[in-house]
Amino acid sequence: MAATDSPARTSDAITGFESTFADELTPLTVEWRGADVPDPRLLVANDQLAASLGLDVDSLRTEDGIAILSGAAVPADGKPVATAYSGHQFGGYAPLLGDGRALLLGELVDVEGRRVDLQLKGSGPTPFSRGGDGFAVVGPMLREYLVSEAMHALGVPTTRSLAVVATGRGIHRNGVEPGAVLARVAASHLRVGTFEFAARNGSVLQPLADYAVARHYPDLAEVPTTGGGNRYAKLLERVVERQAALVAQWMLVGFVHGVMNTDNTTISGETIDYGPCAFIDAFDPAAVFSSIDHGGRYAFGNQPAVLKWNLARFAETLLTLISPTPDDAIAVATATLSTFDAHYERHLYDGLSAKLGLADTFVEHEVIDDLLTLLAAHRADWTGAFRALAEELRGRSTPLDILLPREASTPWLARWREALARHGRDEAATADAMDRVNPLYIPRNHLVDEALQAANDGDLALFAELLDVVTNPFERRVEWVKYTSPAPEEFNSSFQTFCGT
Known part of the structure; x- marks a missing residue:
């Protein structure tokens, strides 16, 4: 385990760090550093995100930059800490969890003046590891990179991913898997669990609440x-x-x-x-x-x-x-x-109204609810259904017929068109508006699984292509047609995800 009093390699490849959380809420942190990394190798880096953080994109790819992103080196102006928190896990209270495999390198102020955290995930054991090894492996770290960036492209508030670095360390999971570290960017890592820990551990609760207000709700x-x-x-x-x-x-x-x-x-x-x-x-x-x-x-x-x-x-x-x-x-x-x-x-209903081209605010409760019932009854593809409905308005019925029997969809379609007419919605313009809010591409589970298995074997080509697709979720391209299809039923019947710990 990395010791806080052992010599630490420092680097100025990434600079600009501040440490307001660690300075103001010391009882919630333990100064720490990452484990040594045998053979660090950058797998993927987010140049757009790096630029928005005011970082030198080229520096991230240097030996020193990769060392910081892997946890092997400490930023010259950083003060890495592991943070303490509690939590209810599957309904049961755990009084002490904390960053068992993560380090908060510090905070950066981006080019728009917003303060964000830069955290490493999988950088080695900490005092909160609770018997775990503190490491992570390539597949789950690339999954977080891919899905978090897809969520950002979909407009969903999310942490983001700056980089994934392979460590060259074999990690025992299901057999020996290649180790990796994710560099994660967040508005902060303040959690409900952080408050649960503070509420049960002395006088830090009010300072924590005031810090949360100042950081996320400054008007309060x-x-x-x-x-x-x-x-x-x-x-x-x-x-x-x-x-x-x-x-x-x-x-x-x-x-x-x-x-x-x-x-x-x-x-x-x-x-x-x-x-x-x-x-x-x-x-x-x-x-x-x-x-x-x-x-x-x-x-x-x-x-x-x-x-x-x-x-x-x-x-x-x-x-x-x-x-x-x-x-x-x-x-x-x-x-x-x-x-x-x-x-x-x-x-929810404002969003569903927009997805159906009805309005940007909630209307037509029964029309929406009856569509949900119809989709559930026929196990229709959720993402594809809304794009197919837009095609229906353009006079192309085949996409919807693939998802729903025409005898089941016809009565609802008539009511939907009547609702559009009541709200003065032109069908062609409505179809275009629907395409602007309904994604064509999401991280389909079978495609994510395929890409991660290849990446685990050292081939990142499928991952790179899938990342390109899901970070452009509304842009139709002929060469991306395979990314619109749901998984085969035999895949879905046995597919499971794992937390990677």
Whole structure:
């Protein structure tokens, strides 16, 4: 294990680091550094993201740049730390989790003035490793890179991926697999689990809440900490709203997170931790892909309810800050949590209305609900269905007929066209508008699996092409036609994802 008092190689290949979290919330951090790396090799780097962070793109590819991205070297102006947090995992409380295989290198201020974290994932054991080896392997790190960048291209709030570095270290998982480190960029790594740890461990809770406000909701900084308009009650309101919007966006693109523990629920409202994640092909609220979700707790259709449950755990951590009178604090928190369903439904149905070309705000409740029932009954491809509906408006019926029997779709199509007419929607213009919000390409599970297996064997060509496709999700190209098809049924019947730990 890397020791904090052993000599550390430093480099200025990546500069500009600050450490406000570590400086202001020291009780939540342990200074640490990554393990040595036998044979670092850059697998993929995100030049566009690097430029937006004000980094020298060429420096990332130098020996020193790769050393920082692998954890083998410490930035000259950085102060790497492992952070502490708790969490409810599959409903059970774990009082101490923390960064068991990650290091927060520090914070960078991007070219638009936004503060972000740069964290390494898979850089070796830390004091929070809980018996694990602290390392990661190529497949899961490339999956997070691919899926997080696809989510960004789809407009879903998310952490992003700067690079993946192969370490040259063999890691024991299912046999020996090649090791890798992911460099992840986030608005912050503040989690519900961070608050759960702080609430049970002394006087750091209020400084943490104030730090979260300053970093993510700075307009609340002037709100009083007591009395009417309580700052911490307002913080809860904002996080509830952002998380409701986030999970609605997951549902709209067919994303299944797979491990929605409270330590994977951010205060910023970003998607974080692409472990056993997947995208649905057939529309199925019961869809589960994670090998560890035996009871379907985190199934596709359960995600909004789980998110609300996680936010209740967040609310519990803030009770003493909201009011010194427990009954008053509980009343405020309960009232705020009760708004989640309305926030979620508004975001979901606004999105569904836009996907159907009806309007940008929620209309035609029954038309939308009946489509969902129809898609579920026939296990129709979620992503392809909305593109097929746009083609239907253009007079091309074949794409929809592949997904739904014409005798089943005809009555609904008539009602949809009537709804479009009521709202004064020209069919040709509506089809074009639908194509602007409905992706043609997503990270289809069978294609991701194929690309990662090849990458594990040293061939990155399929990964590079798939990355190009999913980061241009709305742009139709003839040569990308295979990326629009759902997986064969024999693949879906046995496919599982793994968290890679």
